[in-house]
Amino acid sequence: MICDNIEQVRNTVREAALRSGRNPDAVKIVAVSKHVSVTRVTAAQSCGQIVFGENYLQEAAEKISQISEPVTWHFIGHLQTNKAAAAAELFQMIQTVDRLKIATALNTHAERIGKYLDVLIQVNVGREAQKSGVLPENAEGLLRDLQSLAHLRVRGLMTMPPYGRDSEESRLWFRALKQLALQLAEEELFYDNSTVELSMGLSGDFAVAVEEGATMIRIGTAIFGERKE
Numbered sequence: 194m195i196c197d198n199i200e201q202v203r204n205t206v207r208e209a210a211l212r213s214g215r216n217p218d219a220v221k222i223v224a225v226s227k228h229v230s231v232t233r234v235t236a237a238q239s240c241g242q243i244v245f246g247e248n249y250l251q252e253a254a255e256k257i258s259q260i261s262e263p264v265t266w267h268f269i270g271h272l273q274t275n276k277a278a279a280a281a282e283l284f285q286m287i288q289t290v291d292r293l294k295i296a297t298a299l300n301t302h303a304e305r306i307g308k309y310l311d312v313l314i315q316v317n318v319g320r321e322a323q324k325s326g327v328l329p330e331n332a333e334g335l336l337r338d339l340q341s342l343a344h345l346r347v348r349g350l351m352t353m354p355p356y357g358r359d360s361e362e363s364r365l366w367f368r369a370l371k372q373l374a375l376q377l378a379e380e381e382l383f384y385d386n387s388t389v390e391l392s393m394g395l396s397g398d399f400a401v402a403v404e405e406g407a408t409m410i411r412i413g414t415a416i417f418g419e420r421k422e
């Protein structure tokens with residue numbers, strides 16, 4: 194069941210990539226495993242799923258301790274400063290950096306444990322009051338501030354656009370994120386300006402995200418089924 198779902202997501206990614214003249218291999222599937230048991234994560238792992246995304250630190254810590262490599266873990270939830278040390282230790286990538294304070298805390302701890310931490314900047318493209326993320330016009334300033342944090346590698350941008358009934362409603366938000374990433378790359382503000390990651394697209398709209406240039410899609414429901422939250 195989980196393997197069939199993953200296979201279906203892969204096929205949809207492949208078709209969307211080919212439709213838009215992109216290489217399907219340039220799109221990483223992040224399986225979002227919040228509220229998903231270790232058994233089911235392991236099932237996904239057994240069908241070749243490598244990257245998993247978690248939203249809650251405590252839940253993630255328990256899972257990560259029970260699942261062996263080569264799985265890699267991305268943090269995709271809201272991060273508080275007092276949890277930065279744990280996050281820096283547990284995760285290979287933090288996708289939700291949106292302010293200097295949290296970046297500084299992550300950098301300090303990464304340095305302490307001798308690690309280089311990949312991060313994405315979360316952008317609030319839809320300017321929604323209830324959502325985390327830096328506003329698009331403040332992204333450049335934040336990235337400039339992050340240049341001095343030697344243990345963070347800013348790989349790209351992430352977004353969670355306004356909810357729309359129709360996946361087509363997400364298209365302009367995805368386009369806006371890509372546009373912003375191109376501008377920032379032009380200013381050479383990423384760790385690798387020739388390969389900038391764009392984490393965008395969920396179960397409902399990932400085909401559109403791939404068409405618009407996503408390099409990472411974050412898929413929960415379409416892989417593991419509906420969550421009870």
Ligand SMILES: *Cc1c(COP(=O)(O)O)cnc(C)c1O
Pocket residue numbers: 225227248269270353395396397411412413414415
């Ligand atoms: C839960 C979550 C997802 C996955 O959403 P689905 O609609 O279940 O695919 C993706 N990104 C973030 C940040 C999430 O919190």
